[in-house]
Amino acid sequence: MSEMTSRPDPRNEHEGLVPGEQGIGRMLSGQAAVVDSTVAAGLEIKARSQWAYARKRFIRHRLAMASLIVLTFVFGVGIFANIIAPYSYQAFDLTNILHAPTTVGHHYFGTDDIGRDYFSGCIYGIRTSLEVGVFVAFLATIFGLLVGAVAGYFGGWIDNLLMRITDLVLTLPALAILLVVAALLGQGSQWRVSFILAGFFWTGLARIVRGLFLSLREKEYVEAAKACGSGNMRIMFRHILPNTLGPIIVNGTLAVATAILTEAALSFLGFGIKATTPSLGKLVASGQANPTDWWLTVFPGLIIVTIVLCINFIGDGLRDALDPTQRRLRA
Amino acid sequence: MLTYIIRRVLYSIPVLIVSSFLSFTFVSLAGNPLGQLRIVPNISQNTLNNLSHQYHLDKPIPIRYMYWVEDVFTHKLGNSLQTLQPIWPDITRTLGHTLQVVMTAEILALILGILVGIFSATRQYSFFDYFFTSFSFLGFAMPVFWVALLLQIAFTDIYLHWHVRIFYASGLNSVPGGSAWSIDRLQHIALPVLTLMIISFALYSRFMRASMLDVLNTDYVRTARAKGLPEWRVIMGHVFRNALIPIITVAALNIGAVFGGAIITETIFTLDGIGFYFVNRLGAGDVYAVMAYLVVTSVIIVLFNLIADILYGFLDPRIRYE
Numbered sequence: 284m285s286e287m288t289s290r291p292d293p294r295n296e297h298e299g300l301v302p303g304e305q306g307i308g309r310m311l312s313g314q315a316a317v318v319d320s321t322v323a324a325g326l327e328i329k330a331r332s333q334w335a336y337a338r339k340r341f342i343r344h345r346l347a348m349a350s351l352i353v354l355t356f357v358f359g360v361g362i363f364a365n366i367i368a369p370y371s372y373q374a375f376d377l378t379n380i381l382h383a384p385t386t387v388g389h390h391y392f393g394t395d396d397i398g399r400d401y402f403s404g405c406i407y408g409i410r411t412s413l414e415v416g417v418f419v420a421f422l423a424t425i426f427g428l429l430v431g432a433v434a435g436y437f438g439g440w441i442d443n444l445l446m447r448i449t450d451l452v453l454t455l456p457a458l459a460i461l462l463v464v465a466a467l468l469g470q471g472s473q474w475r476v477s478f479i480l481a482g483f484f485w486t487g488l489a490r491i492v493r494g495l496f497l498s499l500r501e502k503e504y505v506e507a508a509k510a511c512g513s514g515n516m517r518i519m520f521r522h523i524l525p526n527t528l529g530p531i532i533v534n535g536t537l538a539v540a541t542a543i544l545t546e547a548a549l550s551f552l553g554f555g556i557k558a559t560t561p562s563l564g565k566l567v568a569s570g571q572a573n574p575t576d577w578w579l580t581v582f583p584g585l586i587i588v589t590i591v592l593c594i595n596f597i598g599d600g601l602r603d604a605l606d607p608t609q610r611r612l613r614a
Numbered sequence: 615m616l617t618y619i620i621r622r623v624l625y626s627i628p629v630l631i632v633s634s635f636l637s638f639t640f641v642s643l644a645g646n647p648l649g650q651l652r653i654v655p656n657i658s659q660n661t662l663n664n665l666s667h668q669y670h671l672d673k674p675i676p677i678r679y680m681y682w683v684e685d686v687f688t689h690k691l692g693n694s695l696q697t698l699q700p701i702w703p704d705i706t707r708t709l710g711h712t713l714q715v716v717m718t719a720e721i722l723a724l725i726l727g728i729l730v731g732i733f734s735a736t737r738q739y740s741f742f743d744y745f746f747t748s749f750s751f752l753g754f755a756m757p758v759f760w761v762a763l764l765l766q767i768a769f770t771d772i773y774l775h776w777h778v779r780i781f782y783a784s785g786l787n788s789v790p791g792g793s794a795w796s797i798d799r800l801q802h803i804a805l806p807v808l809t810l811m812i813i814s815f816a817l818y819s820r821f822m823r824a825s826m827l828d829v830l831n832t833d834y835v836r837t838a839r840a841k842g843l844p845e846w847r848v849i850m851g852h853v854f855r856n857a858l859i860p861i862i863t864v865a866a867l868n869i870g871a872v873f874g875g876a877i878i879t880e881t882i883f884t885l886d887g888i889g890f891y892f893v894n895r896l897g898a899g900d901v902y903a904v905m906a907y908l909v910v911t912s913v914i915i916v917l918f919n920l921i922a923d924i925l926y927g928f929l930d931p932r933i934r935y936e
Contacts (some may be wrong), residue, residue, distance in 0.1 A: 447629075451670055454633050454919075456874040456911040459892060460640065463904065466896055468643035544757050550879055551759045552893065571882065573766045575774070584760035591755035 335432020337529075340604035350593035357590055361409030368403035372561045375399045381576050393578040395569055405583050407561035412543045412590065415473050415480070415556075419542035422481035424535040425558025427488030428524075434489070436519050446493065449486045457483050458548070465554035473556050476549065480542055488534045495527040529605030533598055540594035547587055563587050626916045630909075638679045641901050669695055669927060672804035684721040691906040697899060701906045704891060709910065711786060712876055712887035714794065715803050720869050721809035727815050728861065731822020731881065735857075736849060737831065746819055753816020758875065762809040762882040769805060781805050784884040806883045810872055821864050825857040832856075858931045870915040 342348060360367055369389035376398035384393040384401075392401035434445040464479050499505065500523065508518050549555035550564030558565075563583040570580030666672045670681045685692030690702040735744040766783045773779055781804040782788070788798050829835060830853055838852045839845075877889035884890065888907060895903035 451629060451636075453631055454629055454912060454916055455637070456908060456915060458874055459878055459908055460637065462877070462893070462896060463637070463640045463644055463908075465638060466899075521785060540755075548759055549759050551757075552878065552881065564757075564759075567757075567763065571763055572769075574770050577771075578758070579766060580763050580767060584757065584764070587757055587760065588752070588755045592751060595751065597752060 305481075330424025337604045341600050344600035344603055346596050350431035350600075351594035354590065354593035354597065357409060357586070357593070358413050360406055361413050364403075364406045364410045368400075368406045370400035370403040372399065372404045372407040373559075374403075377609055381572070381573060383576075384578050392582045393576070396573055401566070401578065401582060404561050404566055405563065407587055408563040408583060409586060409590070411473050411556065411560055411562050412546065412587070415477050415537040415546045416543040416590075416594075418474065418477040419480045419484055419546075420478065420535045420538040423538055423542075424531060426481065427485035427534075428492055428531060430485065431489040431494075432496055432519055432524070435493035436500055436515070437522070438497070445489070447488050449500075452483060452486050455483075456510065461545070461549060462552065462554050465549060465567060470553075470557040473546075473560060473562075476546060476556055480545055484538055484542060488531065489537070490502060491530050491534060492527060495530065496523055499523045499526055529602075532605060533602045536594060536601055537598040540541075540591045540598070543587065543594075544591060615927065618927070619920075622923060626920065630747070630912060630916060632772060633912055634683075634905075635676075635679055637912075638682060638905060639675055641904050641908070642675050642678065644896075644899070649741060682902070685902075686909070691909070692902050694895075694900050694903050696900045696903075701903050704903070705888065705906055705910060708886055708888040710794075711885065712873070712880065712889060712929045715806050715871065715879075715885065715887060716810065716873055716876055718803070719807040720814055720865065720872065721813035723811045723818055724861075724865055726811075727818025728822050728858070730815075731826055731857075731861075732821040732849070732854060733780045734819065734823040735826030738827065743823075747823075750816035750820040753813055756811060756813070759878045759882060760814055761812055762879050765805045765808060766882060771932055803885070806879045806885055807886070809879050810876065814868060818861065818865065822857065822861050826853060827859045829853045848855055859926070862929060863926045866918050866925060870918035873914055873918075874911055885902045891918050 288480065347592070376394070378398065379390075379394055380398040381390075381396055382390055382394040382398075384391055390400055392405055395401055395404070430445050430449070434442040461479065461483065464482075464496070465476075469473065496519075500518075505518055505522055508522050513522070546555055546562070547564030550562040550569045553568070555564060556562045563586055566583035567580055567587075570576070570583075573579055663672075670678050673681075684813065690700065691705060691904065693700050730746050737743055766872055769781050770783045773783075779801070782802045784802075784803060786799065786802050787793075787796075788802075793799060835848060835852055838848045843851075874889075876887060876895060879885070880887040880890035881893050892904060892907040895907070
């Protein structure tokens with residue numbers, strides 16, 4: 284029994300390497316309690332999966348958990364915008380323009396230059412940002428994953444070709460090309476803007492996944508799978524992919540934040556989402572037109588900062604939880 | 615080393631060709647240079663066709679690309695098809711302004727970031743460290759345009775309330791054509807510089823801190839301490855110098871990125887830089903001017919990537935190029 288508790292699960296070896304970790308002792312004492320109770324009940328020790336350990340590590344990351352709660356709240360407000368918002372984002376009231384924030388008439392964030400309620404505008408803006416962020420991250424992850432997996436697994440000329448294309452996209456001045464493409468297509472729905480953004484966002488993940496596949500394809504279990512007659516597809520997606528999920532999830536999370544920032548910048552410059560869809564970037568832009576009315580700039584900006592800050596902290600927590608061997612260097 | 619540099623330079627040529635062709639395709643599809651003329655009532659369809667033919671606009675895009683490349687090399691980026699003026703003087707003028715702003719911001723951010731990084735790492739988990747860690751996380755999360763707008767609003771309001779002119783919120787000089795390093799110019803570029811600086815500073819201080827902590831844990835630092843060197847000599851002689859290597863690379867890459875991202879800052883402060891020029895010309899559908907911007911920016915990004923690679927090998931003798 285004592286031997287059992289003093290020896291950590293071999294899959295959990297890297298536990299002690301996590302920066303800022305309370306140390307292996309605490310982890311083990313927690314485990315000991317579990318073991319005691321199960322042994323007392325006369326049961327076998329239940330093996331915990333990788334994911335269970337990752338979840339434990341994430342929950343212990345206080346900043347990440349706090350951010351998750353704040354972010355859930357903010358996105359919840361965005362999702363239920365039509366229930367929560369006191370006004371429609373388009374309803375205007377020309378008798379009540381550029382009113383400073385007040386609780387009278389629920390104009391908590393004031394009103395804009397044609398008397399629209401700014402609080403409602405911001406809430407609907409959160410919804411748009413959420414849609415863009417998640418959709419871009421999803422598209423970019425799928426595409427980056429496919430490119431990286433194929434390049435890393437097959438190597439040779441395929442790898443060379445795909446990586447040169449990736450380099451090429453990285454050399455393009457991204458913001459300028461985004462503006463050109465947006466000018467070419469005109470302002471569009473949040474979905475179309477997402478597709479355009481995703482076209483630039485897959486490169487980082489493709490490089491990471493390629494690197495992981497390059498090293499993992501030499502592993503014994505891949506050789507074993509080959510010996511068993513598994514096809515390339517099966518090896519790539521059943522055997523190698525599950526071992527690369529940690530970095531992919533971390534990268535996907537951080538991509539949500541970058542996408543929200545980039546969409547806001549495009550909309551701010553007037554090249555992003557069409558005028559009828561509310562967007563936090565456009566709301567900030569309306570602050571530029573009325574520089575003495577501070578609430579127009581401050582509130583939507585603060586919401587963007589809150590969202591991005593929370594996502595970055597969650598990304599940090601996920602990295603510590605899923606990918607403990609990798610030190611975090613923010614780029 | 616020299617062969618490596620030559621190979622890298624040769625390698626960036628096809629990258630630039632392909633990327634400029636891609637850009638050219640997008641830009642040509644996005645804007646019709648004769649679009650503005652079409653609105654003028656007394657221009658006949660015949661004249662338009664002739665103009666089209668004269669500027670090869672009736673040809674397919676690959677052919678037009680070849681004509682454009684010829685123009686780039688023989689006529690210094692060619693003439694604008696809208697104003698019919700040469701593009702080169704505009705580019706050099708605006709590029710000069712952008713370089714002044716970007717380089718000032720980056721040098722200041724680098725100096726401050728390195729200093730703060732050193733102190734944060736040597737006093738890890740102190741109040742100072744926590745303060746600047748929070749600041750840099752905030753710096754990563756703040757949209758550039760928001761920072762710029764807040765600064766602009768703050769200094770506009772200061773002027774409106776107290777009639778004190780600390781910094782100007784737009785433009786380059788009070789009188790057009792003023793000197794590039796006068797007090798007046800510095801008052802004008804201070805806010806754009808501050809905007810770019812805040813964002814870059816967050817990155818550099820964070821990287822420097824992480825890099826210092828990495829080196830502090832190495833064996834040779836322990837050796838230096840064990841042989842009785844004073845702490846400041848350990849930090850400055852052994853840790854600082856080695857911790858600089860990754861920062862220099864990050865800075866070189868970041869300057870290229872900031873240069874491209876300066877579009878937003880310049881637009882907000884209506885600063886006569888190359889990014890603002892680009893946004894204006896893009897709005898007007900001026901294909902060649904937009905292309906000129908894209909080419910210049912691509913070259914600068916490729917150049918800084920190259921500098922990053924070369925510096926990395928130069929500063930760290932452990933890196934070998936085959």
